[in-house]
Amino acid sequence: MNQEARVIVALDFDDADKAMALVDQLDPAACKLKVGKEMFTLFGPEFVKSLIARGFDIFLDLKFHDIPNTVAKACKAAAEMGVWMVNVHASGGMEMMKAAKNAIAGSSHPQTKLIAVTVLTSMDQAQLNDVVPEVSPAGQVKKLAQLTADSGLDGVVCSAKEAVMLRETHNDEFLLVTPGIRPAGADVGDQKRVMTPVDAIDAGVSYLVMGRPITQAENPLAALQAVNQSLA
Numbered sequence: 001m002n003q004e005a006r007v008i009v010a011l012d013f014d015d016a017d018k019a020m021a022l023v024d025q026l027d028p029a030a031c032k033l034k035v036g037k038e039m040f041t042l043f044g045p046e047f048v049k050s051l052i053a054r055g056f057d058i059f060l061d062l063k064f065h066d067i068p069n070t071v072a073k074a075c076k077a078a079a080e081m082g083v084w085m086v087n088v089h090a091s092g093g094m095e096m097m098k099a100a101k102n103a104i105a106g107s108s109h110p111q112t113k114l115i116a117v118t119v120l121t122s123m124d125q126a127q128l129n130d131v132v133p134e135v136s137p138a139g140q141v142k143k144l145a146q147l148t149a150d151s152g153l154d155g156v157v158c159s160a161k162e163a164v165m166l167r168e169t170h171n172d173e174f175l176l177v178t179p180g181i182r183p184a185g186a187d188v189g190d191q192k193r194v195m196t197p198v199d200a201i202d203a204g205v206s207y208l209v210m211g212r213p214i215t216q217a218e219n220p221l222a223a224l225q226a227v228n229q230s231l232a
């Protein structure tokens with residue numbers, strides 16, 4: 001594969017051996033990997049470092065959301081682990097995002113990308129309005145993406161449904177990383193704002209985050225290959 005891998009496989013396992021059995025089948029040229037709250041809480045930095053040692057780009061998805069000083073220090077620690085990408089919640093505000101960005105820039109691994117979560121892909125209008133009244137998911141994503149760009153971050157996590165709208169104001173340098181990706185006919189699970197891989201890339205998405213459609217497939221490698229072929 002000559003093109004950079006666009007699929008980020010979400011390793012959401014409660015068992016490191018099961019995760020490694022999957023990783024053993026995967027090629028760093030064909031996908032990147034995401035380590036989230038479950039696996040990081042269970043297996044920590046050593047697990048992340050073992051994946052980096054195998055040549056994978058790692059998105060450390062811990063969605064930091066705290067006061068600026070705390071988030072900045074957490075992001076610096078993540079960058080110094082050698083991860084490719086780390087994230088915070090955009091709703092933490094500009095001061096928090098700028099502090100995080102500056103901390104990474106001053107770390108020993110300043111190339112680590114920093115992106116911000118806008119509105120979780122598991123939220124629909126009703127759930128969002130329980131938290132923030134009288135806004136649509138698209139409206140809230142637009143506002144938080146602008147705040148993220150103004151804070152100097154590398155991009156956002158959003159749903160692919162918002163990609164076309166965001167590409168009207170943000171060029172390709174601004175990364176759109178989208179979970180909630182489901183091949184046609186796949187089980188949606190708890191995701192609400194979903195799209196197929198091909199439609200997402202056509203809409204201007206930079207990277208597709210895919211968990212269960214690959215990790216829970218009977219043949220995960222074949223599932224990943226089918227996605228990559230559909231994008232070729």
Ligand SMILES: O=C(O)c1cc(=O)[nH]c(=O)n1[C@@H]1O[C@H](COP(=O)(O)O)[C@@H](O)[C@H]1O
Nearest residue numbers: 010036061119120121157179209210211212
């Ligand atoms: O930041 C994320 O990665 C994320 C943000 C978001 O809005 N929605 C979302 O599903 N995610 C993550 O993306 C992955 C999606 O997994 P699947 O629904 O199994 O494909 C999970 O690891 C989630 O934690």
